[in-house]
Amino acid sequence: MNVLLKVFLTFLKISSLTLGGGYAMIPVMQWEAKKMGWSNEDEFYKDLSIAQTIPGPIAFNTAIMVGKRVAGIPGALLAGIAVVLPPFFAIVAVASVIKPLSNNIYVRGFLKGCYAAVIGLVFNVFYGLIKKQKWTIFKIVIVAAGVILLILNNDFLIPVFAGVLFFLYFKGVE
Numbered sequence: 001m002n003v004l005l006k007v008f009l010t011f012l013k014i015s016s017l018t019l020g021g022g023y024a025m026i027p028v029m030q031w032e033a034k035k036m037g038w039s040n041e042d043e044f045y046k047d048l049s050i051a052q053t054i055p056g057p058i059a060f061n062t063a064i065m066v067g068k069r070v071a072g073i074p075g076a077l078l079a080g081i082a083v084v085l086p087p088f089f090a091i092v093a094v095a096s097v098i099k100p101l102s103n104n105i106y107v108r109g110f111l112k113g114c115y116a117a118v119i120g121l122v123f124n125v126f127y128g129l130i131k132k133q134k135w136t137i138f139k140i141v142i143v144a145a146g147v148i149l150l151i152l153n154n155d156f157l158i159p160v161f162a163g164v165l166f167f168l169y170f171k172g173v174e
Contacts, residue, residue, distance in 0.1 A: 007075045010036065011063050011082035020118030022059030025083070026125045029062055038070045045132050048125075059083055 018025045033039045051061035067079025
C-alpha cells in the first residue's frame with residue numbers, strides 16, 4: 001500500500017475511533033506510530049513536544065508532525081486532513097442527534113464514562129512526558145513559576161515570563 005494512503009487511512013481511523021478530543025488521540029497516535037514503525041518512543045515525544053508549541057489543536061499538530069516524519073509535506077497534509085474530517089462530520093451529526101437525547105440517562109452516562117476515560121488517557125500522556133524529562137533545578141523552577149502564573153491567571157505576566165524563558169534558553173542558561 002502506498003505510504004501516503006497508509007498515513008491518511010491510519011490517521012482517519014485514529015480520529016474516527018477515538019472519543020475525547022485531541023489529548024485522547026495522542027496515546028493512540030503513539031501506539032500506531034510505534035506499531036507501523038514510523039517512530040520510536042523518543043521520536044514520538046519529540047514530535048509531540050514540537051506539536052505542543054505550535055498554535056492549534058494538539059491532535060492536528062501531532063498528526064502533522066508524525067505525517068511529515070513518515071512522508072514529508074504530503075504526509076503532513078494528508079495526516080492533518082484525516083484528523084480533521086471525522087470530527088467535522090461528527091459534530092454536524094451529533095449536534096442534530098444529541099440535542100433531543102440530552103436528557104436520556106443512558107446518553108448522559110455514556111458521556112460521563114467517556115469523560116473519565118479521557119482523564120486517564122491525558123494523565124498517561126502527561127506521565128510519559130514527565131518521565132522522559134531530564135529534570136534540573138532550572139526546569140523545576142520554570143514549571144513551578146508557570147503553574148503559579150496560570151493559577152494567578154495574569155494575562156500580562158505569562159507572555160513576559162515566556163519572553164524571559166526564551167531569552168534565557170537562547171543565552172544557554174539551563
